[in-house]
Amino acid sequence: MAVKRKNGGAMAGFVRPPGKGCASLVDRVYDRILLRIVRGELGGGAELKSTRLARDLGVSRTPVVQALQRLEADGIVVHEVNRRAVVRPGAENWLMEVHRLRELLEPEAAAMAATRIGDEVVAGLRALGERARPGRRGWALAAREFDYALHLAIAEHCGNMPLAEAIRRCWGFKRASYEAGREDPAWLARGHEQHMAILDALARRDPQTALAAAQFHLRSAASFRPAEKIV
Amino acid sequence: MAVKRKNGGAMAGFVRPPGKGCASLVDRVYDRILLRIVRGELGGGAELKSTRLARDLGVSRTPVVQALQRLEADGIVVHEVNRRAVVRPGAENWLMEVHRLRELLEPEAAAMAATRIGDEVVAGLRALGERARPGRRGWALAAREFDYALHLAIAEHCGNMPLAEAIRRCWGFKRASYEAGREDPAWLARGHEQHMAILDALARRDPQTALAAAQFHLRSAASFRPAEKIV
DNA sequence: CTCGATTAAAGTGAATTCACTTTAATGCGG
């Protein structure tokens, strides 16, 4: 089953030669498996055999085992010594539950960030937000970029590393579910307003308002699509 | 540098023959490195070379690389492709910040668990709590066990897997810092009372009180030892 | 036919190997 060195012809372009800035093989394997879990293709209790996954993905077992370590650290996969790794039962609504967790983390982080974030960062975010104003050319794409940048900046500047990491992790899961532009423009526009409200509060160094704005934004998103699994 | 098969004489008992129920080599390497980070022996920016660590610990690079993956997933280590892994700058007060994160997570989880936790679980916890009553023989050790079991039960039964995992992760960090019985008995006794208050609220299926009791417990712990890094 | 022992196949943990990249050291022209 020798996988050819130097990018043998594996699995239709999955293994790309690692041009600079290219994620490592482990990262790509991780993304691939995570995506299949949060989509429900690999339901709770599904066995994740490193050998099988390696064969399917056209890579060796080494990066697969490492990706499984990370998924285990995420808690979405459980694994005991000498047993196969298994998708944690109930993982089907992982993304919904992650959203609930964000409601716990992000408002508080926004409040903390309000007193710490620098002017240059706010200015940079404002520029991004401007490009995402509804009606502008390519605003839908820019809006998603702005969304990501804003929430990540909040994490980055909240002054608590484990909290920041918890938020980043949530966004890692969210990212896994992104399918190109399935958003309703009206919804995107509403989201943009809410993002701007958060950013304004940050700019004013107003923790209370930042917290409330973030809370409103997340609750709003949760109630808009309560049934859908993919957030 | 061939590491002998079948447990060559490496590093003074670090590599034990894996008797049943024994954590994997990766787990032990992970614990070892994490401990050195949260203790501050490996400060922010310290380089974590897989080769060096493997040599020091008397194991091959494979489990070390896997442990580093997990530490990176934890966010306490940063790492880019083809560069050495590095302790995240600022990791010195990781444990203090983790405690702050727990204040965000656990009260909410306690409230959620109050409406879901089963009678048998409560009964089991009560039994543990009884053994940890101050004055009993071996109560100090039992108290720690009770502490751990209570907080983990709350995570387990809060009904939100990513939240549960976030709490478990916090306790993984806390566990790394445990040094045998450095606790002040008076403090332990106070902690026991607070734990019992939380448990009572859970037993009464009273989310509000469970939340408040957990909040009080955590704030209380934070203010008791504000200066110490090791929580 | 069913149940339990026996054995083959598949899987796992961990070491080793190897191609490639980064880092450090050396030496040489200015």
Next chain:
DNA sequence: CCGCATTAAAGTGAATTCACTTTAATCGAG
């Protein structure tokens, strides 16, 4: 002595190998 090219050493990502464990499949006794 300084700056820069060249090269050796150390390090990384990923494949392969191998001892051991679990899973499954087969077979024979009841």
